[in-house]
Amino acid sequence: MSGRNSLKIVVCGGGTGGHYYPLIAVISALKKKIELKVLYYTSKGRLDDRYAERDIENVKKMPLEVKGLKRPVYSPKNIMVIFDHLLTTDKVKRNMAEFSPNLVFSTGGYISFPVVKAASKIGLPVFLHEQNSIPGIANKRLARYAKKVFISFEKSRDYFKNIENGKVIYTGNPVRKVMKTRKEIFDSLGIDQNRKLIIICGGSQGSDFLNRIMIEIYDGIKDDKYFFYHITGNAEIKTKNYSFVRYRKFDPQLNEYIAVADGVVARGGATTIAELAHYGTPGVIIPWSEATENHQYYNGLMLQEMGLGYVILENAVTSGGLLETINRISTSRRHLLNIEKDPAETIAGHLLQEE
Structure with a gap:
């Protein structure tokens, strides 16, 4: 994204800390490099919905009420869940088009289904990040819409074998900076x-x-x-x-x-x-x-x-x-790993390369 001095980005992720904090780390890394405008689709009433406005300056927050698929996935109860996802996708598509973002970054969770699908319908580049060693259902299903899929463990690559070579990138899991001694x-x-x-x-x-x-x-x-x-x-x-x-x-x-x-x-x-x-x-x-x-x-x-x-x-x-x-x-010795590249900085770099 050379030559740009600002970036408009749509973000989403499940309402738990496992999805939220890596996303915050990436946003912080982006803010150090470029002027950022963020539209955040949050899970209504969950952790991301409660803290997004505190943690992201001037964020535009859009809470969504989205339910996850019941287990097993072939349960008849999922018919209504899928129908609700379709309605939400249309709502998100209209709202997202008004915001006119450059790209979408998702950290997974069931809220990502309508957001990523809406982005694909209007031709926006999508980037996914998977935090777990075994990818969740959302990221596995939505990877085909993504320009790049970032993974936290090298072994996770095995779960994205149907994704073309070069799209799955090992970055590690973004971690927030520590400010106190x-x-x-x-x-x-x-x-x-x-x-x-x-x-x-x-x-x-x-x-x-x-x-x-x-x-x-x-x-x-x-x-x-x-x-x-x-x-x-x-x-x-x-x-x-x-x-x-x-x-x-x-x-x-x-x-x-x-x-x-x-x-x-x-x-x-x-x-x-x-x-x-x-x-x-x-x-x-x-x-x-x-x-x-x-x-x-x-x-x-x-x-x-x-x-x-x-x-x-x-x-x-x-x-x-x-x-x-x-x-x-x-009583054991601390074992500091040799982390060559900061995951949040690495992901931010990939997002900024998007033309």
């Missing part, structure tokens, strides 16, 4: 830097299982060696007051804490895996077994293969065993 984070928590900071996070939706097992662990801790920053999400939890635990339902800047932590216990969401790898923070991954195609397990295996942690299946977790593993990762 370890001292600043520890000072904000009111704790000494000699203590071990452990992050507990069940994803942007929270995890009943992680909340319960951690309460068992907290009940047995007798010293102040650890300090736990525990993100409970929307899941129900009967919290108890411990001097070494700080609870939060949600923290939009959790990456700042992960970057300086001594260890993380989490589900296997793609953004969590990317942040642990990028910051070199060791983790214990307890994948959610009901994730589509068990992708959280395979995401976690990627981290384990990097030497950055352990994967433990939920049915194998005990409070004693988990505490022992937390102790192991918190």
